[in-house]
Amino acid sequence: MKLLTGNDLPSGDVVWWTGAGWSRHVEDAVDVGHDGEGIARAEEGCRRVNVPYVIDATQTPEGPRPAHIKDRIRALGPTVRTDLTLKPADPAAGNWVI
Template structure:
């Protein structure tokens, strides 16, 4: 399973491509690609958004479902999804039920 992640160009916020085509700030809203064809569609949407200068650093990432929630498999992406690892009171992790980075 894969998601498309990027940084929103206007403010640097970590975002994920949602099924409705918008860039969501919450990983729970991300569209999950369950096969190569769906992953290809996500990549194409990411290239188009980057060409429009909406986002930068567009990447497909591997994810799994843990306790019913999306969890990136790489630590780097878990930190990007949650926020600063030394300040659990800040970032996305301070918002509703985001899995801890580690």
């Protein structure tokens, strides 16, 4: 299975080709087969997406999943526990000693 991904031009968000447009959800992505490079060129030329490229993926019960870890992170989010990150609204955020 081949998926087409890139970044939304105005927002920079990761997006996935749905067969009719772009979605921020990898679950909406469709197999582009051998047509991926042509779709990528056309979409980049229309300035709807930045740096589109074709990746390998597998179909799972939850939807398509990128084969490479880099693209899985782009699709499914960070690999760290977000509950352990420093929040900007945290009152203690300004108490760092450097």
